[in-house]
Amino acid sequence: MEKEKIDKKDHILDVAEKVFAEKGFDGASTRLISGEAGVNMAMLNYYFGSKEGLFLAIFERRIASFQKILLGIGNDEESSSWGKLEKYLDSYVDKVVNNNCFHVMLHREISKTKKTELTDKITNIIMQNVIVFRNILTGGIKNGEFNNTCDIDMIVATVFGTKNYVVNTPHIASLLLGYDVQDMTAQEELLKPRLKAYMKGLLKAYLVN
Amino acid sequence: MEKEKIDKKDHILDVAEKVFAEKGFDGASTRLISGEAGVNMAMLNYYFGSKEGLFLAIFERRIASFQKILLGIGNDEESSSWGKLEKYLDSYVDKVVNNNCFHVMLHREISKTKKTELTDKITNIIMQNVIVFRNILTGGIKNGEFNNTCDIDMIVATVFGTKNYVVNTPHIASLLLGYDVQDMTAQEELLKPRLKAYMKGLLKAYLVN
DNA sequence: CAAAACTAATCAATCGTTTGATTAGTTTAA
DNA sequence: TTAAACTAATCAAACGATTGATTAGTTTTG
Numbered sequence: 001m002e003k004e005k006i007d008k009k010d011h012i013l014d015v016a017e018k019v020f021a022e023k024g025f026d027g028a029s030t031r032l033i034s035g036e037a038g039v040n041m042a043m044l045n046y047y048f049g050s051k052e053g054l055f056l057a058i059f060e061r062r063i064a065s066f067q068k069i070l071l072g073i074g075n076d077e078e079s080s081s082w083g084k085l086e087k088y089l090d091s092y093v094d095k096v097v098n099n100n101c102f103h104v105m106l107h108r109e110i111s112k113t114k115k116t117e118l119t120d121k122i123t124n125i126i127m128q129n130v131i132v133f134r135n136i137l138t139g140g141i142k143n144g145e146f147n148n149t150c151d152i153d154m155i156v157a158t159v160f161g162t163k164n165y166v167v168n169t170p171h172i173a174s175l176l177l178g179y180d181v182q183d184m185t186a187q188e189e190l191l192k193p194r195l196k197a198y199m200k201g202l203l204k205a206y207l208v209n
Numbered sequence: 210m211e212k213e214k215i216d217k218k219d220h221i222l223d224v225a226e227k228v229f230a231e232k233g234f235d236g237a238s239t240r241l242i243s244g245e246a247g248v249n250m251a252m253l254n255y256y257f258g259s260k261e262g263l264f265l266a267i268f269e270r271r272i273a274s275f276q277k278i279l280l281g282i283g284n285d286e287e288s289s290s291w292g293k294l295e296k297y298l299d300s301y302v303d304k305v306v307n308n309n310c311f312h313v314m315l316h317r318e319i320s321k322t323k324k325t326e327l328t329d330k331i332t333n334i335i336m337q338n339v340i341v342f343r344n345i346l347t348g349g350i351k352n353g354e355f356n357n358t359c360d361i362d363m364i365v366a367t368v369f370g371t372k373n374y375v376v377n378t379p380h381i382a383s384l385l386l387g388y389d390v391q392d393m394t395a396q397e398e399l400l401k402p403r404l405k406a407y408m409k410g411l412l413k414a415y416l417v418n
Numbered sequence: 419c420a421a422a423a424c425t426a427a428t429c430a431a432t433c434g435t436t437t438g439a440t441t442a443g444t445t446t447a448a
Numbered sequence: 449t450t451a452a453a454c455t456a457a458t459c460a461a462a463c464g465a466t467t468g469a470t471t472a473g474t475t476t477t478g
Contacts, residue, residue: 165370
């Protein structure tokens with residue numbers, strides 16, 4: 001059936017995303033991916049053409065759902081700038097922690113110094129996300145809610161950078177925070193609320209003074 | 210000459226650091242590294258034992274010089290905790306921006322979610338540096354300089370994470386900050402002072418209140 | 419000369435990919 | 449209806465290329 005074919009491709013993408021996050025592109029062999037997914041090695045090439053094709057397919061799938069979420073956040077006219085900021089942080093932390101495997105992959109790719117077609121694509125997608133958050137900050141300065149001596153662009157780097165450090169360097173973050181940040185229960189009960197509360201406290205101290 | 214041997218090893222380390230930063234550990238072949246360095250392939254094993262030995266030698270060289278600076282800061286009994294923190298931030302930003310190739314390489318390896326012998330070694334090395342900074346913060350809380358409601362461990366993540374975001378995602382950071390963060394002149398005249406001033410302002414607002 | 423430094427050639431292992439064969443299910447045709 | 453023709457999915461096996469590492473032999477150095 002058509003349905004089963006799509007499910008199987010999706011299953012391969014799920015597994016491959018995890019393995020790429022674990023080992024990196026070159027460190028993840030097609031044998032390992034197909035083995036983990038429980039499919040014959042040749043199926044990767046049959047479905048995705050090549051290893052790179054599989055890699056790109058992971059991005060296309062996530063990016064498609066990624067953009068839908070973004071549009072809804074910035075357009076909330078009723079709440080204050082601080083309210084918007086809290087909303088943004090909440091949904092951002094949730095989304096990023098839930099898809100941490102993909103974000104590990106993504107960040108490793110945009111940390112490449114050389115420009116490629118893929119890094120350009122990713123950069124554009126991320127910048128859309130950045131601009132939404134940045135607009136909330138500039139809006140807060142214009143209406144007087146936020147301190148106008150703040151370095152807005154650096155705050156963006158702090159929010160995304162702090163997230164990256166906690167989510168993308170799991171071994172260090174686990175030692176630092178005192179629990180396994182890769183454990184799903186810990187993520188839900190400890191990491192998410194702590195990260196949200198901390199970021200709000202940090203930004204409140206810096207922005208509202 | 211003994212001098213030449215050391216210089217040659219150092220040259221290989223320089224080249225390997227750059228290639229590892231561009232391609233990652235698995236993506237950088239020993240043939241490519243030796244070719245770029247202009248030495249026979251077997252020399253890598255002759256000097257460093259193995260590819261992993263070469264990789265670790267890069268770390269040992271950078272970490273060795275960095276730890277000397279760190280120890281001097283932590284043991285400075287005369288200055289206040291805030292003074293120590295400012296000192297740390299200044300030397301940390303300088304060091305990190307200057308050696309950005311190394312830090313890109315470091316962060317890419319440590320972002321691998323699966324534990325390996327290599328990630329364990331890197332984690333231990335990084336944690337030593339993390340703890341020095343962390344001790345400054347806990348010291349400041351104990352002597353009453355810093356607000357005791359602060360999330361110390363998250364601040365560590367913020368400092369290292371903000372740095373990573375600015376230094377390790379050059380395409381995004383350049384768009385965000387308005388200048389090419391990979392350009393050495395811009396790094397010296399714009400990026401470094403801005404990053405230092407911002408971090409101090411951010412931490413002061415959060416810690417001292 | 420003896421030890422250290424260096425090289426070209428070669429090793430087994432693993433890589434991503436391709437192959438020809440087989441299965442199961444659907445469509446066509448008489 | 450039923451047998452033949454066709455298609456997509458799947459498989460084990462093998463491909464040539466490349467990997468990190470090692471060998472045996474040569475050159476350099478003190």
